[in-house]
Amino acid sequence: MDNLNHLLDGFVNVLTPLNLLFAFIGVVVGTAVGVLPGIGPAMTVALLLPITFSLDTTQALIMFAGIFYGGMYGGSTTSILLNTPGESSSVVTALEGNKMAKAGRAAQALATAAIGSFVAGTIATALLVLVMPQVVSFAVQLGSPEYFAIILLAFVGASMVLGSSRLRGFAALLVGLSIGIIGIDKVTGQQRMTFGVPQLADGIDIVVVAVGLFAVGEALWVAAHLRRKAGGVIPVGQPWMGKQDWKRSWKPWLRGTALGFPFGAIPAGGAEVPTFLSYVAERKLTKHPEEFGHGAIEGVAGPEAANNASAAGTLVPLLAIGLPTNATAAIILTFLQGRGLEPGPLLIEKEPVLVWTLVASLFVGNTLLLLLNLPMAPLWAKLLQIPRPYLYAGILFFATMGAWAVNGQAFDLYLLLGIGLLGFAVRRFGLPVLPLIIGVILAPIAELHLRRSLQLSHGEVSGLLGGPVAWVCYGIIVLTILWPLIARAIRKARGGKGGPGEGLMAELKDEVAA
Amino acid sequence: MILVGYIPTPQGEAALAAAIAEAKAHDESVLVLNMSRDDKLVDAHRADSSDLDRLDADLAESGVPHEVRRIEHGTDPADQILDVVDREHPRLLVIGIRHRSAVGKLLLGSTAQRLLLDARCQVLAVKAD
Numbered sequence: 001m002d003n004l005n006h007l008l009d010g011f012v013n014v015l016t017p018l019n020l021l022f023a024f025i026g027v028v029v030g031t032a033v034g035v036l037p038g039i040g041p042a043m044t045v046a047l048l049l050p051i052t053f054s055l056d057t058t059q060a061l062i063m064f065a066g067i068f069y070g071g072m073y074g075g076s077t078t079s080i081l082l083n084t085p086g087e088s089s090s091v092v093t094a095l096e097g098n099k100m101a102k103a104g105r106a107a108q109a110l111a112t113a114a115i116g117s118f119v120a121g122t123i124a125t126a127l128l129v130l131v132m133p134q135v136v137s138f139a140v141q142l143g144s145p146e147y148f149a150i151i152l153l154a155f156v157g158a159s160m161v162l163g164s165s166r167l168r169g170f171a172a173l174l175v176g177l178s179i180g181i182i183g184i185d186k187v188t189g190q191q192r193m194t195f196g197v198p199q200l201a202d203g204i205d206i207v208v209v210a211v212g213l214f215a216v217g218e219a220l221w222v223a224a225h226l227r228r229k230a231g232g233v234i235p236v237g238q239p240w241m242g243k244q245d246w247k248r249s250w251k252p253w254l255r256g257t258a259l260g261f262p263f264g265a266i267p268a269g270g271a272e273v274p275t276f277l278s279y280v281a282e283r284k285l286t287k288h289p290e291e292f293g294h295g296a297i298e299g300v301a302g303p304e305a306a307n308n309a310s311a312a313g314t315l316v317p318l319l320a321i322g323l324p325t326n327a328t329a330a331i332i333l334t335f336l337q338g339r340g341l342e343p344g345p346l347l348i349e350k351e352p353v354l355v356w357t358l359v360a361s362l363f364v365g366n367t368l369l370l371l372l373n374l375p376m377a378p379l380w381a382k383l384l385q386i387p388r389p390y391l392y393a394g395i396l397f398f399a400t401m402g403a404w405a406v407n408g409q410a411f412d413l414y415l416l417l418g419i420g421l422l423g424f425a426v427r428r429f430g431l432p433v434l435p436l437i438i439g440v441i442l443a444p445i446a447e448l449h450l451r452r453s454l455q456l457s458h459g460e461v462s463g464l465l466g467g468p469v470a471w472v473c474y475g476i477i478v479l480t481i482l483w484p485l486i487a488r489a490i491r492k493a494r495g496g497k498g499g500p501g502e503g504l505m506a507e508l509k510d511e512v513a514a
Numbered sequence: 515m516i517l518v519g520y521i522p523t524p525q526g527e528a529a530l531a532a533a534i535a536e537a538k539a540h541d542e543s544v545l546v547l548n549m550s551r552d553d554k555l556v557d558a559h560r561a562d563s564s565d566l567d568r569l570d571a572d573l574a575e576s577g578v579p580h581e582v583r584r585i586e587h588g589t590d591p592a593d594q595i596l597d598v599v600d601r602e603h604p605r606l607l608v609i610g611i612r613h614r615s616a617v618g619k620l621l622l623g624s625t626a627q628r629l630l631l632d633a634r635c636q637v638l639a640v641k642a643d
Contacts, residue, residue, distance in 0.1 A: 385556050
């Protein structure tokens with residue numbers, strides 16, 4: 001009951017005019033960036049980091065949470081209307097959603113996406129309230145060896161599960177880790193990878209990395225691929241659903257929630273996997289299999305619920321363990337660190353007001369999003385008519401300002417450009433961005449725990465195998481790495497063909513394409 | 515030849531109707547031009563294929579020799595139309611015009627104004643009724 005009281009206190013805090021205003025700003029900005037392809041919540045939060053220097057921590061966090069949730073709502077609009085997913089998490093929505101729009105059922109598709117997102121977001125946030133304290137009470141008992149194992153699991157998971165190939169995932173992770181260890185070694189005081197440049201001794205500020213990677217990299221990428229034929233306007237109309245649509249939507253919503261939440265909570269979950277799984281599940285369970293591929297409403301309802309539920313799930317490890325499972329969470333983690341807060345099990349002890357106000361703001365933000373998205377979908381679709389040069393000029397302006405604001409030195413601007421080029425190269429060669437950014441952010445934390453455990457065990461490697469948690473993590477890591485071999489063996493036993501080297505997502509995509 | 519800048523709005527339809535009337539009166543051919551910008555995801559001025567097919571059918575019915583052309587690159591419709599004017603030397607350019615606020619003109623510019631002033635041919639400006 002204690003938690004419930006804390007949550008009610010949180011609501012009291014959120015429902016002040018100023019905090020409501022920040023929640024509102026957050027969801028509006030979040031929906032807008034969600035609608036626009038290529039611009040996501042991760043980039044937006046990164047761009048806004050320097051601007052929030054002067055804001056209260058709680059208010060900034062409320063705004064970021066609004067952006068995070070809003071991005072999940074907005075992504076569906078572009079998927080449905082344009083067949084161009086606004087976010088990676090709404091790739092699947094485009095499959096059926098765009099077919100519905102072409103059949104003149106855009107209004108129903110948008111409605112089931114928005115209401116499904118609301119239902120899933122609310123249930124999943126309630127689950128967050130229930131689960132997070134349990135995870136916290138479990139996480140306080142963890143020592144450095146366990147933390148190191150969990151972070152390793154997050155590295156391996158993020159690299160292997162997402163993206164087009166495991167090799168690319170690990171390459172991206174390595175790049176991230178390399179950037180992450182630049183600076184002075186905290187134990188011995190030696191400079192590492194600074195190449196004698198004094199400005200690098202403090203390490204590269206994560207704001208510069210994030211803004212360069214997401215904003216400058218994306219801008220360069222778009223500049224290189226600017227020319228693309230425009231689409232025509234699809235008449236949207238007022239989103240609404242008939243009785244039949246409700247009947248066919250509510251079960252996919254609940255199933256999507258059940259899939260999305262746990263996948264958001266495990267490292268390397270992210271929102272992509274559960275949306276694909278939800279689509280596959282709905283296609284198998286539907287009573288209207290003939291409609292799949294021609295605009296089945298279940299194929300929109302399920303994945304959209306799944307991506308919102310996973311957004312709530314993401315906050316469990318972020319707040320309870322200090323472990324980000326997607327890019328936006330990684331940048332929110334940076335923000336908390338910048339404020340001198342240590343995200344982890346102690347956060348909820350030390351800053352209960354902050355945490356519970358944040359959770360309460362999620363409920364409020366979710367409701368605001370439904371009110372914003374349902375009646376205003378046609379308006380959001382208008383955002384797609386903004387010419388790209390205007391948009392990216394604004395983004396580059398904010399990116400440059402943000403990089404300058406960190407230390408006020410010109411060196412950071414060169415760095416920004418360099419990392420922007422890296423971001424371009426990463427997109428060009430199809431490396432996933434998530435392992436890279438997680439590598440940058442978690443490298444110092446991972447190193448800290450690694451060396452601390454080795455110090456505790458006087459350099460004995462066996463010290464890393466601390467307890468059951470570490471055993472389980474290493475077990476999963478070994479299984480994940482060996483999975484291609486195991487899968488091939490299974491396929492051979494079954495007599496099927498074996499395709500090595502593909503990630504789980506690639507296999508899921510094959511399944512969806514079939 | 516008569517060149518008409520077509521967009522799927524009442525102004526565009528009015529321009530097309532005026533161009534057909536003009537072509538019939540002077541026994542000329544009509545070139546219909548629709549331009550969509552390639553730096554936008556969605557352009558409200560883009561005519562669908564179904565739109566263009568309908569135009570084609572309408573023109574065929576009216577018995578005027580015609581061509582329907584779509585331009586899908588570039589960022590400024592005025593540039594593209596002026597380009598076609600320079601290459602094809604039409605006798606008359608027909609465009610639809612509408613009201614724009616001073617601020618709107620400052621921010622977005624006015625395609626109609628540029629065409630009226632810069633086109634190297636006569637321009638007929640038509641209002642939607």
